[in-house]
Amino acid sequence: MSGPTTxxxxxxxxxxxxxxxxxxxxxxxxxxALHAPSFWEFVHEFVGHYVALEGTLWRTLxxxxxxxxxxxxxxxxxxxxRYVLPLRLYLSASFLFFVIVKLFGFGDTRIHFAAGLDAQGRPVTVASSPALAEDLKQAGACLARGDACPLSERLGARLQLQLAKTADAPQAVQQRLGSMAPYTVFLMLPVxxxxVQLAYRRRRMNYGAHVVFSLHMHAFWFIALLAMSLLPAVLTWxxxxxxxxxGLWALQHVYQGRWWATALRALAISVSYALLFVFALLAMVALAVLRS
Incomplete structure (x- = not known):
């Protein structure tokens, strides 16, 4: 008797x-053929799906x-x-960047949440600055008045008090910034x-095309920043x-046009993006400090 055929x-x-x-x-x-995966099969599946390490990676890079x-x-x-898809390439580059920076740090960069630095480069704290102590006293008085103190002054007072608390121990805020940074960068990519779409609005290209260009640019930036974090500081500049x-060359190759026009657009894009990025970074710092 034969067995089942299907x-x-x-x-x-x-x-x-x-x-x-x-x-x-x-x-x-x-x-x-399904079975519970072994540990190495699970690792291979994770790498294959979430980190672009297949053969096309080297051609793409x-x-x-x-x-x-x-x-x-x-x-x-x-x-x-033929190539790694833009979103996957971006996620792989950002994943690698943040993992290595998390493990080894970013060069010699340090963030100091202090009211200022004295002549010797040491943080100015309440104990070393009577003026700072007076400012903090006024901030506390403002918060004590509740609604009688204007909202803008209350927010500034709260931020000042939180900065004073973290002036001698910035590591907790740094860790929070490190955890929030990937989300901030991801949110700034569509911006x-x-x-870029605004700068090249006469090209009549849909927004998705500009997103593809942005994904490739951000992937390159992550790789370049990773190199900066690992190489000697003399190579930073x-x-x-x-x-x-x-960036200038990439804009010219993708959108074409005259070089002088590309340079002007690149300058406008860089300034606009830098201002918005600084605003987002300051907002992230304020949020991290207020929630600490």
């Missing part, structure tokens, strides 16, 4: 001919790093299976795309210059 997919219920021994369901694409704007043009031309030249 089986069913556990996901969609489609019939599977056992004689053909299909590895994947022809209807939904799920694997036919070569194009991204050595030919500014070319990767975006390839995407627009429809050649997408950058909107600025040359790398910053390289970032500027790269």
């Amino acid at each position: 089986a069913t997919c556990r996901n969609c219920g489609a019939l599977l001919p056992l004689a053909l021994r299909p590895r994947y369901c022809p209807q939904c694409g799920q694997e036919t 070569a194009l991204l790093l050595l030919k500014p704007g070319r990767l975006t043009r390839e995407y627009f031309a429809g050649r997408r299976r 950058f795309a909107a600025i 040359p790398l910053l210059g390289l970032i500027v030249v790269y």
Whole structure:
């Protein structure tokens, strides 16, 4: 008596001919041989789905790093299976950047949440500054008056008191900033795309095209910042210059036009984005301090 000749997919219920021994369901694409994954299978699946480490990565990185704007043009031309998709590339670069910075720090950068620095570069605290002590006393009096103190003054007083508390122990605020930074950068990416769309509004390109360009640019920035965090400080300024030249070249290759017009647009985009980014960063710092 012969055994069963068909089986069913556990996901969609489609019939599977056992004689053909299909590895994947022809209807939904799920694997036919299912088992609890081992640890290394789980790691491989995680890396394969969330970090772009397949063979196309090296081709993608070569194009991204050595030919500014070319990767975006390839995407627009429809050649997408050859390279890592823009969002996945961006997420992989940002993931790698924040993991390494979290483990090793970003160069010699330190954030000091103090009221100021004295002549020797030491934080000015309540104990070392009678003027600061008087300011804090007034801030406390404002908060004690409740609604009698204007809202703007109450917010400033609360922020000043929180800054004084963290002046001698900035690590907690730094950790909070580090945890919030990925979300802030992610939220600023569509803002950058909107600025580029505004600068090139006569190109009649839809917003999604500018998002693709922004994803590639941010992926490059993350890689460049990662290099800056790992390489000697003497190379910081040359790398910053390289970032500027790269951005100008990428804009020219993707959007084309005359070089002088591209340079003016690049300047406008850079200034606008820098101002908005600083505003977002200050808001993030204030939020981190007020919630500490």
